[in-house]
Amino acid sequence: MPRLCSGDYLSGSFCLTEAGAGSDPASMRTRAERSGDGWCLNGTKQWITSAEFAGIYVVWAVTDPEAPKGKGISCFLIEAGSDGIQVGPAEQKMGQRGSATNEVHFDNVRVPGSALLGRLNDGYRIAVSELAGGRIGIGSLALGIGLAAMDYATRYTTERQQFGHPIADFQGLQWMIADRATELEAARLLLMSAADRKEKGQSFTREASMAKLFASEKANQACYTALQLLGGYGYMQEYPLERLTRDVRITTLYEGTSEVQRIVIAREILKEYRQA
Template sequence: MNFELTEEQQIIQTVARDFAQQELQANAKALDEGEGRSGLLANLKRLSELGVMGLNIKNEYGGSEAGSIAFSLVITELAKACASTAVTVSVTNMVAEVIQSVASDTQRARYLPKICSGEYAAAGFCLTEPQAGSDPSAMNTTAVRDGDHWVLNGAKAYITSAEYAGVFVVWAVTDKTAPKGKGISCFLVERETPGLVVGPAEKKMGQHGSATNPVYFDDCRIPEDALMGALNRGYQVALGELAGGRIGIGSLALGLGLSAIEYATAYAKERKQFGQAIADFQGIQWMVVDHATELEAARLLLMQAASRKENSQDFSTQASMAKLFATEAANRACYSGLQILGGNGYNREYPLERLARDVRITSIYEGTSEIQRLIIARSILR
């Protein structure tokens, strides 16, 4: 088994790391304080020019065809500097991949170049609803055929990048008589469509720079050809794409955990107590070692899942394992990193306070840790 990155993957990782350190890091604090939106949008455009918005999309649509491993590497590097930017990139790539996977040739040609080029600052994944989170098959949003149109009605919750997404993939019930999860279809809905309303941004604990909004559909009329994939088979599409999204969120969490431990380690070398650097104390050393080891294990789990996806092997269980382990390990790493800084870790002048808030959501979105355990258990016990 070869654990080495290819030359291309190393170059992509380096480009992402350099961009994150030079451009994203400077804007991360402003985003966390409710400012810097123009900088975020400018950076998203520049990332699209680097090929980051279509990492697993074919060249003919403007993508870079870099693959799933490169995607994981890029998200990790971006997250080390700015989780809000990283999650926008991750979700936009997920939307692009679902379009490439199940859309018609006409739909691919219409939307993928706009996503990959940055003409659309981002793309939205409209699945979750106020009463349908961990159980998306319980959604209430409907799409009713009316002549040569579909009419959407309902509400979606916690939609990443909704404020500046150019297109949304929207799941809705198209057959109310079908068994649960069997009568759901997915549609492509453009941002400016009448009847689509983006609600006020949620006031969140962390990742303040990433817009998270409700999206409402009020007699939203979309053309018949907005249907993406087979009628009443959309739920299966959603489940498949969520598995890929979990690689992205696991990678994002890994970046946050690495950032926390790297900063805390550097701090421990400089901070002196009892006449010596606190890094000389075994208690601090073991904290650093334990988290460095866990994060390395998380990296390998993510690489395994990404490699299987890239090679068209089943990767759902591996993605859930990677997401579960990486997000939980990153939460522990950020908490310990803050602890190493002591009172300064609780001070907003230092980045650990932001990292600890930003990382918390990673064990919740794209499927909670509890849902990942259910998925893994079913695979083991099947």
């Protein structure tokens, strides 16, 4: 932590996803096997944010292949530059090109026993709880992009003249502005509520998924609307909507897709009813 906070490590990376294990990370194939007092890791993680800049990786690997699904996975802290780690070139993405996304390959990477983070075979629980917190972050990222898009577009409608009027005078556009503003405000409140519960140490899994689902879907809609408000100018790279619309697209996909958020929300709700 001190080396991350001081900037000595430019970033850390969260290495969970694999080519065959996305929404279902418990089906991962990366293995960690005992090697003397430590562990030896083999496998490949895919689409890892900031991997080429990371000083340290948090890596999930199967430590007990015989255990029931999700019960034999452990979490390791591994320093970049360790022998056997190879980081692939940055992926060519639709958006968020300011952030690198790489494959990370582990080929007989030997780490000491102290590299185990938390308890043995308890790694999946750590991943799931960390993802819940991350969802508040990704929802907030989405909200920021949606607000920026609507802010730009709304100002534009007061300046752009057609039919002898600023286009903001047309009620059809006013309703688009009103609907998106209302949805983004609701997204903000859901995010604040989830963050408040987390800060108070209360359960927040359901609330974080609701906030991420709603904020990311509504922010995508906001960017789409904002681009529409700019007409053809919105489609031009000279204006910011083209980039914002590409950047926001990922927010319904990573840190769990919208479908996965619905699975989590329904599971959390039904748990209460089934217990009652």
